[in-house]
Amino acid sequence: MLFSTVFDYFNGLFIDKYRENKKITKLVLVNSLVVNLGILCFFKYYGFIVNNINNFFNMSIKAIELPLPLGISFYTFQTLSYTIDVYLGKVKSQKNIISFGTYIAMFPQLVAGPIVRYSDVALELENRHESFNLFGEGAELFIIGLSKKVLLANNIGILWDSIKAAPISELSVFSAWLGIIAFTFQIYFDFSGYSDMAIGLGKMFGFNLMKNFDYPYISKSVTEFWRRWHISLGSWFREYVYIPLGGNREGRVKQYRNLFIVWFLTGLWHGANWNFILWGLYYCGFLIIEKTFLQKWLKDKPVFISHIYTILVIIVGWVFFGFEDIDKGISFIKTMFGFGNNLLYDGKAIYYLYTNALLFIVLVICSTPIIGSRIKRLKDSLKFRGNIIIPIIFLVLLFICTAYLVDESYNPFLYFRF
Numbered sequence: 001m002l003f004s005t006v007f008d009y010f011n012g013l014f015i016d017k018y019r020e021n022k023k024i025t026k027l028v029l030v031n032s033l034v035v036n037l038g039i040l041c042f043f044k045y046y047g048f049i050v051n052n053i054n055n056f057f058n059m060s061i062k063a064i065e066l067p068l069p070l071g072i073s074f075y076t077f078q079t080l081s082y083t084i085d086v087y088l089g090k091v092k093s094q095k096n097i098i099s100f101g102t103y104i105a106m107f108p109q110l111v112a113g114p115i116v117r118y119s120d121v122a123l124e125l126e127n128r129h130e131s132f133n134l135f136g137e138g139a140e141l142f143i144i145g146l147s148k149k150v151l152l153a154n155n156i157g158i159l160w161d162s163i164k165a166a167p168i169s170e171l172s173v174f175s176a177w178l179g180i181i182a183f184t185f186q187i188y189f190d191f192s193g194y195s196d197m198a199i200g201l202g203k204m205f206g207f208n209l210m211k212n213f214d215y216p217y218i219s220k221s222v223t224e225f226w227r228r229w230h231i232s233l234g235s236w237f238r239e240y241v242y243i244p245l246g247g248n249r250e251g252r253v254k255q256y257r258n259l260f261i262v263w264f265l266t267g268l269w270h271g272a273n274w275n276f277i278l279w280g281l282y283y284c285g286f287l288i289i290e291k292t293f294l295q296k297w298l299k300d301k302p303v304f305i306s307h308i309y310t311i312l313v314i315i316v317g318w319v320f321f322g323f324e325d326i327d328k329g330i331s332f333i334k335t336m337f338g339f340g341n342n343l344l345y346d347g348k349a350i351y352y353l354y355t356n357a358l359l360f361i362v363l364v365i366c367s368t369p370i371i372g373s374r375i376k377r378l379k380d381s382l383k384f385r386g387n388i389i390i391p392i393i394f395l396v397l398l399f400i401c402t403a404y405l406v407d408e409s410y411n412p413f414l415y416f417r418f
Contacts, residue, residue: 001075004039005097005104008032008079012086012093012100025087032083040076043068048272071110073269077236078104082118084240091119099125108201112194114212114232117239121207128206136391138203143394143401145196150401152363153190154410156182159356164322168331174345176335178352183322184315185363188217190412191230217367220306221295222286222313233269237262255291259284270321275329279320286313 011032018024041049043066050063082103085091094100103118103125163171163179171179195212202209216228226234245258260281267280298306316333323329335342365371379390405411 001069001071001105004036004075004079005101007035008083009094009097009100011083013095015083015086016093019089029083029087033080036076036080040072042066043072045268045272074110074113074115075104077115078118081115081236081240085117085119091122094118094122094125106202106207108205108207109195109198109209112191112198113230114195114198114210115236116209116232117236120210124207130206134206135204138200138205140200140390140394141203142197142200143398145193145198145200146401147397148189148193148196148366150193150404150411151397152359152366153186153188153193154404154412156356156359156363157186157190157412158410159352160186160322163352168328168335169340169342171332171335172343172346172349173335173338174349175352176332176342178349178356180315180319180322180332180336181360182356184217184318185360185367187318187321188213188367189363215367215369217311217314218307218369219310220303221290221298221310222283223290223295225310225314226283226287233266237266241265256288259287263287271324273324275320275324275326278326279317282317282320 011028014028015025018028046066047063050061053059054061082091082094082100086093094103103116103121106116109116160179160182163175163182166175168176192213199209199211210232212230212232214228214231216225219225219228242258242262245261246254247258248255263280263284264277265280266283267277270276270279298309316336319329319333319336320326323332331340334340338344375390379387382389
């Protein structure tokens with residue numbers, strides 16, 4: 001991280017200094033791309049590349065197990081966005097290396113996003129505004145994120161781990177659906193919880209970081225889902241890959257090619273395994289189908305039809321994401337849809353539902369804007385009393401989260417691999 005910071009700090013200065021010489025500035029930009037992506041590929045994909053070379057060419061090259069530098073996928077994309085934006089003239093180069101280092105090493109979002117582009121915080125690095133109100137908003141958002149992670153994601157994650165660990169031949173159809181629905185909620189509340197904590201901490205220090213999730217499970221199409229899910233990653237790939245490739249400006253065939261490249265890279269960014277690439281291409285396929293005809297067809301249909309279609313696509317997609325073993329993932333999907341000798345339901349499935357029914361109801365409600373709008377309405381209607389009651393509610397949540405963290409040993413960090 002220190003190397004990337006110093007390296008791209010000087011790349012920005014060189015691009016500004018030699019701006020009139022296109023050959024030199026282009027060479028500096030290419031150098032930044034090659035070195036940064038080279039470091040990322042070495043640490044994150046070295047083993048994956050070697051294993052695939054061995055498999056395809058029947059070789060036996062030994063791959064050393066490399067430790068993954070924490071947050072490398074996030075800060076690499078951040079430093080790249082800086083040099084590209086300086087090259088394009090969208091931002092001026094940062095002369096103060098401490099300010100630039102602050103941008104790269106900003107701890108709230110370093111390990112789990114959102115991916116912050118330099119242009120989003122350039123002004124705040126030099127002249128940000130701190131206040132009690134902002135600090136209070138940030139503290140509330142942090143506690144909301146902590147509650148999502150500790151109270152919701154961790155608790156429903158236990159159910160997913162139990163079902164995932166069971167032999168697929170012993171699962172009932174109902175258990176398989178309960179398991180993947182549990183994972184669907186776990187990954188959302190885990191990742192959006194971390195993002196909310198990061199954005200909240202940013203606000204406490206005077207940084208207004210972009211929203212990373214916007215209730216994605218209320219979407220009525222896959223296209224809408226990806227406008228609401230991991231917004232910072234989607235906007236990064238759109239800005240620095242999709243649009244430079246031509247976007248949708250050069251006809252359908254090239255648009256589909258561009259979508260294929262973006263979603264192949266999106267899948268690969270999530271992990272050094274074929275299941276993530278398959279997951280990315282799975283969504284690429286549905287996005288192309290929607291752009292070709294499906295979105296027009298869904299427009300005339302009742303809203304619940306498009307919503308059910310979207311949720312089913314999302315849930316099945318999480319199977320590819322959740323199982324690194326692709327064969328096991330496909331077997332799991334077959335079980336979900338009854339292609340096998342598995343029972344429709346059994347005692348375990350009823351037990352799983354019975355013990356988690358209330359949690360599932362809470363998860364569904366928290367996946368919608370209902371609670372957020374109720375809190376806002378409560379603040380507006382109660383006014384002064386609301387300014388007392390709401391903080392008490394948040395303090396209670398903070399106390400409960402702390403109690404869970406002290407008592408529970410189950411606290412997975414799903415996004416460590418990224």
